[in-house]
Amino acid sequence: MNTRTTIASLSREIATESDAYRHLEGLRWGDTPVCAHCDGTDVYLIPPANGVSRKTAGGTMSERRVWKCRSCKKQFSVLTGTMMHATKIPVRTWVLVIFDMIAAKNGISAREVERKYGVCPRSAWHMLHRIREAMASPYALMFQGVVMADEAYIGGDPKNRHAWQRVERDGRGTDKTPVVTIVDQDTGEVRSHVVTGLDQWKLGQLIVGNVDPTGSVLVTDGFKGYNLAASFFPKHEVVDHSAGQYVINGYSTNRVESFFSQLKRSIDGTHHHVSVKHLHRYVAEHDFRRSTCKVSDTERMSVLVGQMEGRLPYEELVAE
Ligand SMILES: [Zn+2]
Known part of the structure; x- marks a missing residue:
C-alpha cells in the first residue's frame, strides 16, 4: 500500500x-x-x-x-x-x-x-x-546538540475581558499563561511546558531537566531569564530580536517561533478559548504533531497508539 x-x-x-x-x-x-x-x-x-x-x-x-x-x-x-x-x-x-x-x-x-x-x-x-x-511525550531521552528554547504567552487578549477576570499572572501585566518550548534541532523533537511564572530558576530547571548540556549549544532570545540555564552550557547563542537579529552565527530560534505561531493560530482559530487548566494538553497535542512531522500519518498513529495506555x-x- x-x-x-x-x-x-x-x-x-x-x-x-x-x-x-x-x-x-x-x-x-x-x-x-x-x-x-x-x-x-x-x-x-x-x-x-x-x-x-x-x-x-x-x-x-x-x-x-x-x-x-x-x-x-x-x-x-x-x-x-x-x-x-x-x-x-x-x-x-x-x-x-x-x-x-x-x-x-x-x-x-x-x-x-x-x-x-x-x-x-x-x-x-x-x-x-x-x-x-x-x-504527551514520555520524555525518555535528554536532548543534546543544538537546542533552542523560547517562551510565549498564550491565552485570551486581556483587553477583551472584564476587569474582574484579569489576573496578574506574572510581571508582564497580562493574564496570558507563559509556555516554554524547547526544540532539539537534530531530531526535531519539541517539548513544551506550561509554567506559572518565568524566572531563571524555573527556566534553569526546565532546560537542564530536558537537555544534557555537555557539548550542547543553547540558543535563546535576549531574555535574561535564560542566563542561569545558559551557565551550564559550554556555548550560549543569543538571537537578540530587539536588535533586529534573527540569525546569529548560523543559529536561529525560527523553529520554535514558528511552533508558537502555529499554536497561537490553533488556539485562537480552532478552539477560541482554552482554559489554563487544560492548556498543557493542547500544548502536548502540538508538541506531538511537531515532533512527528517528518513521519507519515500512519506512523504517527502507531506512535500514539504505543503511548495510549x-x-x-x-x-x-x-x-x-
Ligand atoms: Zn495473560
Whole structure:
C-alpha cells in the first residue's frame, strides 16, 4: 500500500467496528497480540458465536474482537488498559478522530467531532482530551546538540475581558499563561511546558531537566531569564530580536517561533478559548504533531497508539 492514507481512505478501510478493532490491533501489536494482563503472547481470538459477531448481555450484536490468554486465562481486547477501555463510543469513531487530530495542522475542536461523528458534546470534549493526554511525550531521552528554547504567552487578549477576570499572572501585566518550548534541532523533537511564572530558576530547571548540556549549544532570545540555564552550557547563542537579529552565527530560534505561531493560530482559530487548566494538553497535542512531522500519518498513529495506555477519567478532567 503506497498511497497516502487520508481520512477518506481510512474511513473506507475500516467500514465496520471489527475492521476498526483489527486496525488498532495492527498498530498496537503488529503481528503479535500481547495479553493486556500478563504480557503473554500465547493468546487466541475468541471466535464469534454466530460466525460474524458476538451477542452481548444486552442482546445486541457486538463486533468487539475479544482475545483470551492461555497463560493467565483472562480475556482482553486491544482497548484493555488504554484510554478507550470501556468506552461507549464506537471504536471506529475513535480511530477516525485520532487520525483527524494527527493529520489536521490546527487540531480539531470538540464541536467538529460532535458534528462530524454524531457524538454528544460531553463525549467529544472528553475524547479529545484523552487523546491529547496520550500525545504527551514520555520524555525518555535528554536532548543534546543544538537546542533552542523560547517562551510565549498564550491565552485570551486581556483587553477583551472584564476587569474582574484579569489576573496578574506574572510581571508582564497580562493574564496570558507563559509556555516554554524547547526544540532539539537534530531530531526535531519539541517539548513544551506550561509554567506559572518565568524566572531563571524555573527556566534553569526546565532546560537542564530536558537537555544534557555537555557539548550542547543553547540558543535563546535576549531574555535574561535564560542566563542561569545558559551557565551550564559550554556555548550560549543569543538571537537578540530587539536588535533586529534573527540569525546569529548560523543559529536561529525560527523553529520554535514558528511552533508558537502555529499554536497561537490553533488556539485562537480552532478552539477560541482554552482554559489554563487544560492548556498543557493542547500544548502536548502540538508538541506531538511537531515532533512527528517528518513521519507519515500512519506512523504517527502507531506512535500514539504505543503511548495510549492509561486513561483519563472524565471525573479527573472536570475536577478543579
Ligand atoms: Zn495473560
